[in-house]
Amino acid sequence: MRFDSVLTTCPFCGTGCNLFLEVMDNEVLGVSPVKWHPISRGKLCILGRNAHKFIQHPDRLTAPLKRVGNRFERISWEQALDEIAEKITRLRSESGPDALGFFSSAKCTNEENYLMMKLARGVIGTNNVDHCARLCHSSTVTGLAASFGAGAMTNSIPEIPETSCMLVTGSNPTSQHPIIAGWMLEAKERGACLIVIDPRKIPLSQHADLFLQLRPGTNIALFNGMARVILDKGLVNDDFVEARTEGIDELKAKLKDYDLDAVSRITGVERELIEKAAVMYASSPSAMIFYAMGITQHVTGTDNVKAVANLALLTGNVGRPSTGVNPLRGQNNVQGACDMGALPNVLTGYRPVTDSQARLEYARLWGCGDLPDRPGLTIVEMSSAALRGELRGLVIMGENPAVTDPDLNHVKEALSRLDLLVVIDIFMTETAQLADYVLPAATFAEKEGTFTNTDRRVQRVRKAVDPPGEAKADWEILCSLAKALGSKSFEYNSPEEIMNEIRQLTPSYRGITYERLDGGESLQWPCPDENHPGTPYLHAESFPRGKGRFYGVDYVASPEEPDDDYPMILTTGRVPYHWHGGSITRRIDTLNAEIPTGFVDINPDDAAKLGLKDGDVVKVSSRRGSISIKVKVSSEVKPGVIFIPMHFSECAANVLTDHKVLDPYSKIPGFKVCAVRIEKG
Numbered sequence: 001m002r003f004d005s006v007l008t009t010c011p012f013c014g015t016g017c018n019l020f021l022e023v024m025d026n027e028v029l030g031v032s033p034v035k036w037h038p039i040s041r042g043k044l045c046i047l048g049r050n051a052h053k054f055i056q057h058p059d060r061l062t063a064p065l066k067r068v069g070n071r072f073e074r075i076s077w078e079q080a081l082d083e084i085a086e087k088i089t090r091l092r093s094e095s096g097p098d099a100l101g102f103f104s105s106a107k108c109t110n111e112e113n114y115l116m117m118k119l120a121r122g123v124i125g126t127n128n129v130d131h132c133a134r135l136c137h138s139s140t141v142t143g144l145a146a147s148f149g150a151g152a153m154t155n156s157i158p159e160i161p162e163t164s165c166m167l168v169t170g171s172n173p174t175s176q177h178p179i180i181a182g183w184m185l186e187a188k189e190r191g192a193c194l195i196v197i198d199p200r201k202i203p204l205s206q207h208a209d210l211f212l213q214l215r216p217g218t219n220i221a222l223f224n225g226m227a228r229v230i231l232d233k234g235l236v237n238d239d240f241v242e243a244r245t246e247g248i249d250e251l252k253a254k255l256k257d258y259d260l261d262a263v264s265r266i267t268g269v270e271r272e273l274i275e276k277a278a279v280m281y282a283s284s285p286s287a288m289i290f291y292a293m294g295i296t297q298h299v300t301g302t303d304n305v306k307a308v309a310n311l312a313l314l315t316g317n318v319g320r321p322s323t324g325v326n327p328l329r330g331q332n333n334v335q336g337a338c339d340m341g342a343l344p345n346v347l348t349g350y351r352p353v354t355d356s357q358a359r360l361e362y363a364r365l366w367g368c369g370d371l372p373d374r375p376g377l378t379i380v381e382m383s384s385a386a387l388r389g390e391l392r393g394l395v396i397m398g399e400n401p402a403v404t405d406p407d408l409n410h411v412k413e414a415l416s417r418l419d420l421l422v423v424i425d426i427f428m429t430e431t432a433q434l435a436d437y438v439l440p441a442a443t444f445a446e447k448e449g450t451f452t453n454t455d456r457r458v459q460r461v462r463k464a465v466d467p468p469g470e471a472k473a474d475w476e477i478l479c480s481l482a483k484a485l486g487s488k489s490f491e492y493n494s495p496e497e498i499m500n501e502i503r504q505l506t507p508s509y510r511g512i513t514y515e516r517l518d519g520g521e522s523l524q525w526p527c528p529d530e531n532h533p534g535t536p537y538l539h540a541e542s543f544p545r546g547k548g549r550f551y552g553v554d555y556v557a558s559p560e561e562p563d564d565d566y567p568m569i570l571t572t573g574r575v576p577y578h579w580h581g582g583s584i585t586r587r588i589d590t591l592n593a594e595i596p597t598g599f600v601d602i603n604p605d606d607a608a609k610l611g612l613k614d615g616d617v618v619k620v621s622s623r624r625g626s627i628s629i630k631v632k633v634s635s636e637v638k639p640g641v642i643f644i645p646m647h648f649s650e651c652a653a654n655v656l657t658d659h660k661v662l663d664p665y666s667k668i669p670g671f672k673v674c675a676v677r678i679e680k681g
């Protein structure tokens with residue numbers, strides 16, 4: 001018998017806790033926490049503690065599959081890759097490279113996201129490559145890049161206990177980032193004040209000094225109201241604004257329209273509370289803003305992010321320890337997948353595809369011709385292009401859009417129209433069931449690589465066991481596919497070799513080597529050379545864009561305001577115990593037993609009006625479709641608002657959400673505000 005303890009990174013949320021996989025004879029038997037890790041400090045949340053329980057699950061895919069009529073047939077890797085390459089080549093020659101799309105994944109490693117992007121651009125010649133950050137934090141990338149010049153968390157998790165104020169908005173950390181919530185509660189015990197702004201009563205609101213329960217979709221009005229108070233009460237950090245920012249006059253002009261009575265009417269929050277929150281935030285010696293999808297998943301997502309960045313710039317709460325604007329990423333490698341250029345408009349390190357010098361550097365290293373220079377399609381746009389017949393082939397790695405993308409009837413119709421759908425995954429997901437070819441992938445425990453967590457920390461993923469059957473790591477699958485397509489530039493022996501290529505092209509990752517990571521260093525980008533210690537907080541001396549930029553952004557009513565036909569607002573989200581499309585956590589018995597299926601939270605007043613009680617089944621309908629779902633009467637939501645978690649395919653919240661109206665900058669859909677009607681089932 002052979003025992004081993006393999007240090008690796010948790011595959012679930014973006015906190016990036018480290019854990020040991022306890023291995024006996026090629027089987028992962030358990031998980032242990034890592035006492036010395038700078039973030040997890042010997043703790044793991046319930047997801048991390050169960051991270052081993054899906055690795056040897058009997059549902060794992062173990063061989064390549066090909067659709068034959070209504071069923072799948074097992075085929076060899078050679079046949080699968082040859083046939084897929086032949087079909088891709090044919091589609092490309094018939095309809096051009098932009099007839100193909102590549103859907104990468106924040107669940108996969110940096111190296112795998114880099115290869116997916118390289119395959120799309122360098123082998124096929126299209127910028128149609130995107131990943132699930134489009135649906136969660138693409139507005140963070142566009143918003144923070146516009147305000148500061150870098151679309152990433154400005155500060156670090158270990159700085160939290162030293163802050164004097166935390167403003168948490170659109171984030172439910174005790175549920176979705178429990179280890180970060182622990183850091184926040186520690187700061188609270190040490191005397192920091194806590195402001196929670198959320199449409200739902202969340203567990204953290206019980207600890208808050210101020211809780212502002214706003215109407216869904218009114219974030220900009222609230223943040224503008226707070227900015228107006230800061231200006232009117234003379235709480236602006238004038239030295240900082242003078243030396244390090246631009247655009248203050250634009251902001252001042254805009255804020256004239258945001259007196260607190262108007263803001264209170266729009267948001268449903270009392271004016272005194274808004275005033276107190278603004279004063280508390282602005283008068284604290286250091287203040288950190290934390291947010292998540294509660295502000296990003298809106299058709300005004302980019303402006304929401306700019307509006308919170310305005311607060312930090314006004315008060316000089318950026319560029320110092322224990323301050324900043326800190327997006328919390330839902331998946332393990334959202335930050336890394338963005339950094340690796342698995343986005344339709346940028347290469348690694350956010351170098352635009354329109355930059356001819358950048359394209360030249362990549363093409364030289366990859367040994368290919370000029371790369372495509374026009375931004376490609378986002379995920380949501382790829383679905384619409386498939387319906388129009390313009391997108392004919394799609395390769396999906398580790399994603400499950402048939403549960404997670406907006407307007408599922410539309411998504412499934414789009415996927416079914418493709419001439420070629422290839423899905424690379426570990427389980428037969430709802431999306432894989434629609435595929436022409438399904439390729440079996442390895443889990444995090446069966447491969448090497450790196451993930452980049454929410455505070456820009458690049459961490460190692462290490463192989464503990466072999467993948468089952470013929471399953472392979474995604475990086476190996478992508479290399480084999482590229483070679484089958486005739487490429488000579490995918491000759492890697494290991495993910496370390498891939499990372500060394502990434503480092504050549506990506507200045508912020510240049511100093512991050514496997515040797516340093518394996519030697520125990522905890523490196524946060526930017527890390528420009530091998531002697532650089534990494535950067536715990538950004539913008540200390542200057543912003544990447546020069547000066548921090550204020551934006552005068554306007555509150556715009558949601559396109560899905562309630563009306564007579566659809567009188568309630570649906571807001572979607574997540575629950576503890578489950579993760580993303582549920583394909584992993586719903587297969588872990590201990591987690592699934594806690595919340596085995598979906599539910600709709602309805603306020604007691606609304607439930608009484610509709611004659612509903614806990615456990616009743618209702619039909620919830622939007623302009624896109626209907627689902628049947630169990631009622632949970634809950635005062636966590638206000639009257640007129642309902643909440644449905646996203647994880648459950650049998651009552652999928654995304655049947656109801658819209659794919660048509662998108663944020664104009666990031667193209668993120670508005671998952672958080674959707675007009676619906678409820679009828680007794």
Ligand code: SF4
Nearest residue numbers: 010012013017045048
């Ligand atoms: Fe894993 Fe996130 Fe839980 Fe940490 S907080 S153990 S990274 S799921």
